[in-house]
Amino acid sequence: MDEPTSTFSFLGLTFTWTTVLSTLLAMSVVVLLAVFLTRKVSIRPTRGQNVIEYVLDFVRGILGDQLPSNLARQFGLYSFTLFLFLVVSNEMGLLLQVKTASDVTLIKSPTADPLIAFSLAIMSIMLANATGIKTLGLGGYLKNMFLKPYAALFPLNFVEQVTNFLTLALRLFGNIFAGELMLNLLASMAFSLHGFGWIIALPLEMAWQAFSLLIGGIQAYVFVMLTAVFTAQLSGEE
């Protein structure tokens, strides 16, 4: 993370160009996809609608496995948005990475940035905790979180809550970051060996891209599923 970055200040806060541009690009892609696939929504689905309905069904399936139906309904929009954003974000860096001449990365996978992964994890964990408080009341929520199944397990439970948060963020960031690092290494290898490196690097790069596509999808799924799992745990549904 000692890459050079370019930042700007706005309202007293510091923003990183990489984060802002990559996130905005990913979100624009998500919005465009959503608009494109839902141009003509009808009871008898057409091709585009089928695709996005499949995604929605998939997300609802994840939620339905973990949460009672009323919570699953409440989390529908959040998880749907999260899943689409994560899929697009995870795969974006495989196709597009933009660097300036001074080696400042402008666009890459947003989720390859630990800060973005942590922000998303914070959002998910906060939502899960808020749902827990809403469902169980503050006392019940604290008791459920720290004193189950025995009060003596409080230290373990406390650590578990912290690690839940850390692993949620780090799993996402680690997978995507490692994938892109590997891609960059293979890309730089293509230009080495007196210009013949690409003969080895090209098939490797293709294989790794395919693998990263898979990983990106799986990580999006895992993130959404873990959000649902934590929510279920914190609202006493296990």
Added chain:
Amino acid sequence: MAQTLLMTKAMPLGDMVFIIVAFLLLMVILKKVAYGPLTQVLDQRADKINKDLDDAQQKSKDAASLVEQRQKELSESKNQASQMIETAKKSAQAQSDSLIQAANTQVAGMRQSAQEDAVQMKNDAMNTAKKDVADLSVTIASKLIQKELSADDQRALIDAYLAELGEQ
């Protein structure tokens, strides 16, 4: 490791705020563009499927009761038909019986009268024959008697006979 990575990056709080705000905005847009219409359509479809299934169930129930009704009606009309055939047979039998009876009676009557006629005719014939024989014997007798007489007498006899014939 990432913990230390984060710390060294001097916590750009702005990025976090930006991401979360942008994400919330994305949620709003997606709700308007995709999630809202999609869930609405999915609910409508679920409703429609439920309604169609209920309809189909109701219809098959109706059809079953209709079939039962038709079956009942059919067997009823079958019964009726066989009953009608039975009555028709019976009445035909009765009619034919009475016709045969009448014919028998008539034939018996006819036979009786024929017999009577025959007896009558026989009697008549006998009577006639008796009378004829009597006449004939008288005639023969008279002829035998007249043969003994003279030719003149014979002539007179023949004349008389002819005259008698001519009278007849």
